[in-house]
Amino acid sequence: MYCYREIAENLYWIGGNDRRIALFENVYPVPEGVSYNSYLLLDEKTVLLDTVDRAVSEVFFENLTALLQGRALDYLIVNHMEPDHAATMAEVVLRWPGVKIVCNTKIQGMIGQFFDFDLTERFITVGEGDTLPAGRHTFRFLMAPMVHWPEVMMTYEETMQILFSADAFGTFGALSGHIFADQTAFRMDEARRYYTNIVGKYGAQVQAVLKKAAGLRITMICPLHGPVFRRDLEVLLEKYDRWSRYQPEDQAVLIAYASVYGNTQNAAELLAARLAEQGAPEIRLYDVSVTHPSYLIAEAFRCSHLVFASTTYNAGVFVPMENLLRDLAAHNIQNRTVALLENGSWAPTAGSLMKGLLEKCKNMTFLGDPVSIRSAVKAEQAAAIEALAGQLVQSLRAD
Numbered sequence: 001m002y003c004y005r006e007i008a009e010n011l012y013w014i015g016g017n018d019r020r021i022a023l024f025e026n027v028y029p030v031p032e033g034v035s036y037n038s039y040l041l042l043d044e045k046t047v048l049l050d051t052v053d054r055a056v057s058e059v060f061f062e063n064l065t066a067l068l069q070g071r072a073l074d075y076l077i078v079n080h081m082e083p084d085h086a087a088t089m090a091e092v093v094l095r096w097p098g099v100k101i102v103c104n105t106k107i108q109g110m111i112g113q114f115f116d117f118d119l120t121e122r123f124i125t126v127g128e129g130d131t132l133p134a135g136r137h138t139f140r141f142l143m144a145p146m147v148h149w150p151e152v153m154m155t156y157e158e159t160m161q162i163l164f165s166a167d168a169f170g171t172f173g174a175l176s177g178h179i180f181a182d183q184t185a186f187r188m189d190e191a192r193r194y195y196t197n198i199v200g201k202y203g204a205q206v207q208a209v210l211k212k213a214a215g216l217r218i219t220m221i222c223p224l225h226g227p228v229f230r231r232d233l234e235v236l237l238e239k240y241d242r243w244s245r246y247q248p249e250d251q252a253v254l255i256a257y258a259s260v261y262g263n264t265q266n267a268a269e270l271l272a273a274r275l276a277e278q279g280a281p282e283i284r285l286y287d288v289s290v291t292h293p294s295y296l297i298a299e300a301f302r303c304s305h306l307v308f309a310s311t312t313y314n315a316g317v318f319v320p321m322e323n324l325l326r327d328l329a330a331h332n333i334q335n336r337t338v339a340l341l342e343n344g345s346w347a348p349t350a351g352s353l354m355k356g357l358l359e360k361c362k363n364m365t366f367l368g369d370p371v372s373i374r375s376a377v378k379a380e381q382a383a384a385i386e387a388l389a390g391q392l393v394q395s396l397r398a399d
């Protein structure tokens with residue numbers, strides 16, 4: 001049965017929620033599920049903005065069919081070709097053969113890559129600043145390459161001043177009836193985890209889009225995942241500005257440790273205790289073996305100071321820690337103060353190897369040499385850990 005929601009006059013959310021999915025993009029845990037948002041405007045023309053993942057196509061078509069009430073579908077605006085939004089467009093075309101596909105040339109190329117049918121006759125090609133009148137409403141198009149794929153564009157509706165932002169401003173988590181963020185228990189942590197993992201690598205491109213958005217009056221942001229925003233937009237925009245400039249949000253210490261038998265964990269716990277005693281405002285300790293990297297990527301984007309503690313394993317860095325550090329570098333983490341601890345019973349190498357991985361990142365400040373432990377913390381290393389805590393607290397206060 002259809003269950004669309006009207007979010008503005010004649011504008012409807014017609015997406016769906018997937019609560020069975022374990023891993024979004026087959027990599028990111030989504031314990032609260034995920035929503036795939038699609039929007040429909042009913043004006044002199046009927047305009048669909050993006051489609052949905054196959055997982056929710058049934059309710060999507062029920063929503064679309066119920067709202068059209070036998071009218072033709074005039075336009076499908078395609079902002080992003082990733083299959084979680086575009087997989088269902090083939091069936092839209094089959095059901096409404098007269099529909100025109102409004103998109104840029106890169107999207108047209110990707111349609112040809114994903115699908116076998118020829119849509120050439122149906123394309124309305126748009127570029128930066130082009131407009132599409134639909135009656136009382138007019139859509140304007142903004143190119144947003146690499147937010148999150150190269151073909152991405154955003155669509156701005158001029159009458160209602162609504163930005164359809166594609167993946168940008170998305171949040172993990174299914175919707176529960178309410179569509180607006182101000183009506184839900186909005187999870188900034190899940191918005192952060194979504195942004196940093198999905199788009200985090202492309203800060204420069206996000207900055208370019210934010211500059212375009214600054215020139216628009218925006219009353220509502222409609223992303224392709226998670227709730228719609230109509231209040232306190234400046235809060236979210238400020239977060240995006242900070243995340244995309246790779247500036248930390250909080251003076252906080254993230255300690256991520258990789259430990260086989262608990263001795264490296266002990267070193268990390270000792271550091272946390274000494275930090276607390278010396279007045280560190282916030283300390284977060286995580287075991288990388290049991291914490292999905294997506295949560296640690298998000299925390300690394302939030303925290304100003306990062307500590308990595310790893311045992312040496314096969315003459316290298318313990319596997320979950322190496323994965324995390326490579327993932328952080330791939331997401332372009334920058335501008336952080338970093339401290340390292342290593343452990344090794346006969347040839348500790350994890351410290352220098354971790355440093356080598358993080359030196360690829362821009363503007364990382366390393367606090368001294370790695371604290372090196374042989375099997376278990378002894379008095380000498382405990383003193384080094386206390387000294388490191390002092391350096392970190394001094395740095396936290398100086399920033």
Ligand code: FEO
Binds near residue numbers: 084085225
């Ligand atoms: Fe939600 Fe880049 O797709």
